[in-house]
Amino acid sequence: MGANLVNLNVNPCKMCMPMGAVTAFYGIKNCMSILHGSQGCATYIRRHMATHFNEPVDIASSSLTEQGTVFGGEKNLMKGLENLIELYNPDVIGIATTCLAETIGEDVEAYMKKFHETHPEERVKLINVASAGYGGTQYEGFFRALRAIVSQVEPKTEKNDYINIITPMISPADTRWLKSLLDETGLHYILLPDLSENLDGISVRKYERLKSGGTSLEEISRMAGARFTIEFSDFVSEDSSPAAYLKEQFGVDYARMGLPAGIRAMDRLYELLEFCGGTITARMKTERGRYLDAMVDAHKYCAEGRAAIFGEPDFVLSATRLCAENGIVPVLTTTGSVCHTFKEKLEGEVQNAANRAMAEHYEILDDCDFDTIEKYCKELNVNLMIGSSDGRRVSHKLDIPLIRCAFPIHDRVGGQRVRTIGFDGSLFLMETAANLFLEKKETTFRQESYEKYYKDSNAANPPTAKENSVMDIKQNTPDLLAKTVEEKNATHPCFNCGAAKSARIHLPVAPKCNIQCNYCVRKFDCPNESRPGVTTEVLSPEQAYKKYAVVKAKVPNLTVVGIAGPGDSLANFEETKKTLQLIREYDPNVTFCLSTNGLMLPLYAQELIDLGVSHVTVTMNTVDPEIGAKIYHHVNYMGKYYTGVAAASILLANQLSGLKYLCERGVVCKVNCVTLKGINDQHLEEVSKVAKELGVYIVNVMPHIPVEGSAFESLDTLSNKEINEIRKKCGVNIKQMYHCRQCRADAIGTLENDQSIEFRGCSGGCSTEKEEKEPMAMLRFAVASKSGILVDSHFGHVEEFYIYESDGETVSFVEKRSVKKYCSGNADCDDHDDRMESILNAVADCNGVIALRIGESPSRKLAAKGIAVYAMYDKIEEAVKSCAKKQSVLFSAAK
């Protein structure tokens, strides 16, 4: 149940029993399975298995309907079996019940008996398993099916020298490993089930839809006479254990152990195999040695691990053992199943590992959903998740790597070949984990160390990007250095108080944003550069260009073009670039100004210079990632989503290196700071210092305007006086801007006089001239169409007409008419004649009718009303055009 909710499962960490049952049947030779229930169950399960195994998965359904549900599903099941045999001709059919069949009380055993009575010639072996979805989860369904198989196949009790090997659901690749290991020991064995080929088939010339790999009926029957059974499961219940059944019925002794992963379990397996008379070869011993060596190699990296392991109980316990042996603390071990022995069986293992690593807290939970897993991943500082791809959302949200090594894996290929058992499976899992810790370390230690230890206040070395996810800037020759700052600012009202007479236009071409500031709500404009609460129309570059041209004609003192949103100008770089290019072609002298959050600045800095941008404003609210983590909810960078300090670090590093690059090349840079009370108001002096070091020209300390719906909506604001005091303090370091108006993203005019309203809606060209249209004689057509795209309806069957007008050249749609509305007779228009009459009414004002086919009698009726008739198949527009042409020829001929 959910972390906060007891009556709701929020994001399930389990599947149902039928899933397990049909998976087990896939390990039987020449076997098909049918789910007795409604159609959906089979399809969902097939879809789940098909994406994980990347194999065709055929599972039949008895497709119970309302009737079957009320009167029993016997007929459906009988028919289903017959059809399955006809299409697949299997040796075995597994019949698994679903919730529905169990609830309505289907007696499948009786149906099976009846089937054999009515089909005496059929040799197919029917095996049924009761697997109500609500009765348990997939691992229980899996073992129940195995138990059903073992107990329903005719036993051959004469003693043989085989060993029975029974596994829970393991991957086909793991199964192949197990088989080759057993072969190597020289033991004769029967493996149940054997998914190795059936769910990981090879490419063959002739596809066989019935799977011929797997354990055969003959082998299963001989399990009763085997010498010994090894059952790999810590959690199978006595009443669904095939090993227990074989012992009870036929006295076959057995040993039970968990999945053979990690050193202790593998040692136990070798021991058991030796006990059964198998040889532990030199190669097998070498493998053990190599694994031990690898454990030592990786132990220090594994020591960083705090794992969350989730999935089926057997998988979780074996992965927990493996982690514990390697020093990874399994701080969160969970299963979605209700499993009363789960905690008891894991506790010792987990506690030991936790004690050794001096970890105080851990959780072991059954009946657990992902809502709960997410909660504890946070609380317990998990840094690795191990399980199925269903953990991907938590992994993504909390930025914790996930090793996908359990069913189902939907978002990667190769689910069928995941390895987790044996020495090489263990090695894969352990080293993948270790490498994830290493990768994390490698990518963060520079930045982390820098943040922790770098205290140099020497201005000569401004901070530079440390993290390797930060881009290197393209080197290029600067060309703005020739002019002085004053020259560059001469006509820019924002950078130069004296230029207040100059007007500027902000072109809203950049709707997207790549970061989320906690003071901003996306649906409004960015409050950084605009008044909040007013959404702007977004223009395409072409529209923006047209708007500029119109405004320039009416506002001659327009000297500055700015791009300030409504999102981030560089998150929409293509639009920004196109806009500037178009305008530059038109006006070589206009000053280009741009504001950005700076995230993409290093990538585009040189391009901005090349585009002739001379003024750039970067909103940099902090130079401390810890503070940044409070201001920025997330950062979307190069297709990855970052939160917290990581997000703030990337943003900061890019702002710094971007600004440095621009300043060095003579671009006049301004830094905007939104003053957030209690967050960065005491820190802005520091920001202004850094800005100065980078070569920034001016800093604009802005008050925070709270926006409804933003995370900071109720944050206290600072008074003007307080803001001015901050500006004063910052002014010691760097020039301050006192005349900012916090303009709209589509502001037009001088700072004192915003004229944007006058030009609203002017985007697509503000021409006032009316388009001249010559009145032409239009012909009206009624088109019989179902798709709305093609002439595809019979006239007599038509339910709606698409009405068009055309002069043979242009075609235009008028409306759609429902025939029903033209019904004058009885209410439903059922009657054929009434129907025909309403059809004729619907087209009464038309010059022609176009339909796929049309009968003789309606043709005559239409002709009598002077309506032309066309039978054809074509795209609607094409059909109308060609009919209009024909008809106008007729008209002129008639004249």
Add this chain to the structure above:
Amino acid sequence: MKNPTQVLEERKDSILQKSFCSGNGRGISCEKESVSGSVSQRACVYCGARVVLNPITDAYHIVHGPIGCASYTWDIRGSLSSGSDLYRNSFSTDLRETDIVFGGEKKLSAAIDELMEKANPKPKVIFVYATCIVGVIGDDIEAVCRKAEEKYGVRVIPVKAPGFSGTKSLGYKLACNAIMQLIEPHRGEFPKVQGVNILGDFNLAGEMWIIKSYLERIGIPVVATITGDASVDQLIKAPSATLNIVQCAGSSTYLANLMEEQMGIPYIKVSFFGVEDTTSSLIRTAEALGNPEAIRKAKEFTAEESRKAIPFLEKYKPRLKGKKAAIYVGGGFKAISLIRQFNELGIETVVVGTQTGKKEDYEIIETLVNEDTVILDDANPAELEYFMTEKKADILVGGVKERPLAYKLGIAFCDHNHERKHALAGFEGIVNFTEEIDQSINSPVWQYLGER
């Protein structure tokens, strides 16, 4: 196999090979329940309802039933959101043995109470889906939902979708009814807008955004998107639109009809797949609104985009010429669009089938394809295997269940399903579609598989 033709007796009427004399008016047998044991590719009623409603981003979707139904449908679809992420969560009452015995109403009611009291964000609307078992044990979910609505003043809408009660198409209808329940009370609340609602697009990989951007670009406001990237606040404004445009006809025509009858909003069917359809759909939408400025812009915009698309398509045509396609998709609308898109690329469709196509869909399909093309309703893997092999298809367009089969048969594959992560609609979609077809058909891997 016992049956060399690979077709079960009961299935014979659901398969048709187009021929000179197949137009006998009898047509294909469709809109029927699946044949037991035939291994149908269809899902169920619940699935149909969930597909349509799930993209409503800020709704709570509670699956009332055992865990399987919730587990297998949790966040597997590619519908995107520009706002809330709520819809990507799975909420289920996870019914157990005891609930089956004693009934699940109490649990459901407690679940809703908990959501109302604890959930963040506060629910604006809750959809409650009843699955198979709930239909059998007789929980009165309507009563539970009604009581919850009265108690909390929040919409709690029941969707009674037991899997056995029909096919996926019934689920579509149930979803349409649920949407009507949500929006109907808001009729007249907002002033009329000379704009449209977009119906039947689920914003897979941002397709709704593409369509919406086109309409806005030609100056047509979009009022509500139903249901791709929909929010409750936006949906309830739907009655204020002047026109509905219906993209996925199979799932949403029913809703369009309801809105036309009850709210007087006319609708037209559109398709944004392929150059031709996208062009005529945009122009027609503008025409239907009688907006001359929009008509002009639509013509300009589509002419410009088509002009760009032509050289792109021409570049790929020689690489795809003479190839044969098989199509097996959910609904008729998609199949029809695909046949036409393949035609644009010079690819012939040799096998085409759908899970839930309607009689009229199949009539259109029949007129679109060449002679000898095999048309199937509710096909199974055995039939797909047989006919794709017989017709020597080079590529299959289908869903995830069909993909491994195509690969085993050495046939290329195009993912045209709700899980895909690339947009196939609009002019952008033409590029993606063509590239995907080309990347699969012209992959080097096939040459190593040998003769078949």
